Amino acid sequence: MDNADIDVQDLPAERRPLRIAxxxxxxxxxxxxxxxxLARIVDCLHKRGxxxxxxxxxxxxxxxxxxxxxxxxxxxxxIPRYPNLRMGVPSKRALVRLWSTHRPDVVHIATEGPLxxxxxxxxxxxxxPVTSDFRTNFHAYSAHYGIGWLHKPxxxxxxxxxxxxxxxMVPTNALRADLENAGFQxxxxxxxxxxxxxxxxxxxxxxxxxxxxxxEDDLIVACVGRLAAEKNLHQVLTSFEAIRQQHPRARLLLxxxxxxxxxxxxxxxxxxxxGQQRGVDLATHYxxxxxxxxxxxxxxxxNVTAExxxxxxxxxxxxxxxxxxxxxxxxxxxxxxxGDAATFNQLAxxxxxxxxxxxxxxxxxxxxxxxxxxxxxxxxxxxxxxxATGRPESGPDQISTLEPSSTMRLVGR
Numbered sequence: 001m002d003n004a005d006i007d008v009q010d011l012p013a014e015r016r017p018l019r020i021a022x023x024x025x026x027x028x029x030x031x032x033x034x035x036x037x038l039a040r041i042v043d044c045l046h047k048r049g050x051x052x053x054x055x056x057x058x059x060x061x062x063x064x065x066x067x068x069x070x071x072x073x074x075x076x077x078x079i080p081r082y083p084n085l086r087m088g089v090p091s092k093r094a095l096v097r098l099w100s101t102h103r104p105d106v107v108h109i110a111t112e113g114p115l116x117x118x119x120x121x122x123x124x125x126x127x128x129p130v131t132s133d134f135r136t137n138f139h140a141y142s143a144h145y146g147i148g149w150l151h152k153p154x155x156x157x158x159x160x161x162x163x164x165x166x167x168x169m170v171p172t173n174a175l176r177a178d179l180e181n182a183g184f185q186x187x188x189x190x191x192x193x194x195x196x197x198x199x200x201x202x203x204x205x206x207x208x209x210x211x212x213x214x215x216e217d218d219l220i221v222a223c224v225g226r227l228a229a230e231k232n233l234h235q236v237l238t239s240f241e242a243i244r245q246q247h248p249r250a251r252l253l254l255x256x257x258x259x260x261x262x263x264x265x266x267x268x269x270x271x272x273x274x275g276q277q278r279g280v281d282l283a284t285h286y287x288x289x290x291x292x293x294x295x296x297x298x299x300x301x302x303n304v305t306a307e308x309x310x311x312x313x314x315x316x317x318x319x320x321x322x323x324x325x326x327x328x329x330x331x332x333x334x335x336x337x338x339g340d341a342a343t344f345n346q347l348a349x350x351x352x353x354x355x356x357x358x359x360x361x362x363x364x365x366x367x368x369x370x371x372x373x374x375x376x377x378x379x380x381x382x383x384x385x386x387x388a389t390g391r392p393e394s395g396p397d398q399i400s401t402l403e404p405s406s407t408m409r410l411v412g413r
Contacts, residue, residue: 016391017048017049017050017051018050018051018104018105018106018382018385018386018389018391019050019051019053019102019103019104019105019106020045020050020051020052020053020104020105020106020107020108020385021053021055021099021104021106021107021108021119022038022042022052022053022054022055022108022110023055023056023107023108023109023110023111023115023116023119024038024054024055024056024109024110024111024115024116025056025057025110025111025113025115025116026038026056026111027039027054027056029059029278030059031256031276031278032226033135033299033301033302033303033304034110034111034135036303037135037192037303038110040193040195040374040377040378041374041377041378041381042054043374043378044374044375044377044378044379044381044382045378045381045382047378048378048379048382050382051070052070053070053071053072053102053104054070054071054072055071055072055074055095055098055115055119056071056072056073056074056115057073057074057075057089057115058073058074058075070102072098074089074091074094074115075089075091089114089115090114090115090117090118091114091115091118091119091122092118092121092122092125095118095119095122095123096122096125096126099122099123099126099128100126103126103128104128105129105389106128106129106130106131106385106388106389107119107120107123107128107129107130107131108130108131108132108133108385109130109131109132109133109165110132110133110135111133111135112132112157112158112161112162116132116161117161120132120161120164120165124164129166129388129389129390130164130165130166130388131165131166131167131168131169131384131385131388132161132162132165132167132168132169133168133169133170134158134162134168134169134170134175134179134184134187134300135171135300135301155182158184159182159183159184162184162185163183163184163185163186165186166186166387166388167186167187167188167384167387167388168184168186168187168188169187169188169189169190169381169384170187170188170189170190170300171189171190171191171192171300171301171321171322171325172189172191172300172301172321172322172324172325173189173325174320174321174324174325175300175321176188176189188384190377190380190381190384191301191325191372191377191380192301192303192306192322192372192377193306193372193373193374193375193376193377193378194303194306194307194309194310194369194372194373194374195307195310195374196310196366196369196370196372196373198279198280198283199283199286199287199307199310199311200283200287200310200311200312200366201287201311201312201313201362201366202287203280203283203284203286203287203288203311204284204287204288204312205284205287205288208284208285208288209288212251212253212272213251214249214251215249218249218250218251219243219247219249219250219251219290219291219352220250220251220253220272220288220289220290220291221240221243221250221251221252221253221289221290221291221292221293221348221352222252222253222254222255222285222286222289222290222291222292222293222308222313223236223252223253223254223255223292223293223294223295224254224255224256224282224285224286224292224304224307224308225255225256225294225296225304226256226257226258227254227256227257227258227259227260227261227264228258228259228260229259229260230296230298231258231295231296231298232295232296232297232298233254233260233264233295235295235341235344236252236293236294236295237252237264237267237268238341238345239293239295239344239345239348239349240252240268240293240348241268242345242348242349243348243349243352246349246352246353247352247353250352251270251271251272252268252271252272253271253272253274253285253289254271254272254273254274255274255275255276255277255282255285256275256276257275257276261273282307283307283311286307286308286311286313287311287312287313289313290313290314290358291313291314291316291348291351291352291358292308292313292314292315292316293316293317293348294308294315294316294317294318294323295317295318295344296318296320296321297318297320297338297339299320299321299322300321301321301322302317302321302322302323303322305317305321305322305323305326305327306322306326306369306372308365309326309327309332309333309365309366309368309369310365310366310369311366312362312363312365312366313362313365314333314334314351314357314358314359314361314362314365315327315332315333315334315361315365316333316334316335316336316344316347316348316351317333317334317335317336318335318336318337318338318339318340318344319335319336319337319338320338323335326368326369326372327368328368331361331364331368332361332364332365332367332368333361333365334347334350334351334361
């Protein structure tokens with residue numbers, strides 16, 4: 001029988017593909033941890049045979065273009081200080097109309113902005129199960145933009161938002177504990193994956209390094225992420241300046257864009273500002289560095305840590321978020337106590353001076369993340385959606401017996 005003739009109601013409950021509405025304020029080609037992670041989750045759910053409806057703001061100059069998805073593009077507005085990113089606008093009435101005629105089994109909300117709030121209210125109005133992600137520490141960001149007084153009201157809003165959901169997915173046990181102490185309920189840990197095929201030390205490029213004007217034995221110190229205050233880049237520059245005093249030929253590589261670029265260029269004019277990189281170009285930049293410094297203390301996870309480890313880099317980070325989960329200090333990377341700038345600087349100097357230690361950590365780094373594949377993470381994510389709908393959890397192959405290309409043609413839509 002052709003898959004186009006399958007009636008989902010004839011399948012056992014655990015094998016019926018879910019109709020999933022995914023709501024997000026950010027998605028590729030926007031480049032940030034939330035958008036890239038969500039794209040991986042969408043790919044995993046698609047491969048497992050689910051019927052996906054992606055609801056997000058229309059990006060500048062964009063028209064629908066993902067044939068495997070039912071995309072609903074709504075009006076968006078630029079985010080202050082991040083003109084390349086957009087946030088949704090209140091859209092409850094539009095979503096109620098949409099879901100009244102194309103009713104999903106579950107609504108998953110990835111971001112808590114105006115569009116996310118509208119989706120939550122529309123889903124509750126229609127008595128649809130809702131799951132959510134806690135992906136961005138907006139409450140922590142406030143301290144970096146002179147609005148620390150908003151910490152309590154932001155936390156109150158986030159708590160009110162997530163406590164109306166069947167579950168909220170968080171990437172680490174540490175974050176779950178912090179949020180539970182703040183009054184958040186029904187938290188489950190669903191970690192993040194890393195593309196160990198896409199990020200690889202084999203992509204190291206002598207040609208790229210030559211374009212930076214460095215020799216093979218020169219030290220490249222890298223950091224990847226938005227050039228913004230919440231990433232604690234001043235700590236990275238402080239550590240690099242100390243390294244530079246002992247290793248004059250060392251160069252700093254910054255991959256990303258953001259509002260701090262001009263300030264950082266003034267402070268470190270000979271740094272390599274590579275701008276935003278994607279795909280194999282991004283992976284090549286990682287692999288062509290020698291030491292990775294990540295000083296952010298506002299991450300819920302920090303995908304760049306996993307990407308740097310997969311790229312075979314010696315990584316130094318604070319014992320925080322994903323780094324605390326992925327790095328065993330002294331075995332596959334180095335960790336400084338969270339916020340301890342003096343220890344961070346000391347470890348940066350040690351790693352810069354000890355090429356043998358860097359090589360040992362780099363080899364272990366690659367091995368340590370090989371089990372963090374997106375297939376496993378996608379199955380865990382799927383299990384939480386199943387639980388929210390009251391269905392039995394599926395095994396790894398139960399739903400994927402349906403061809404993904406047929407899911408939009410299933411009877412019972």
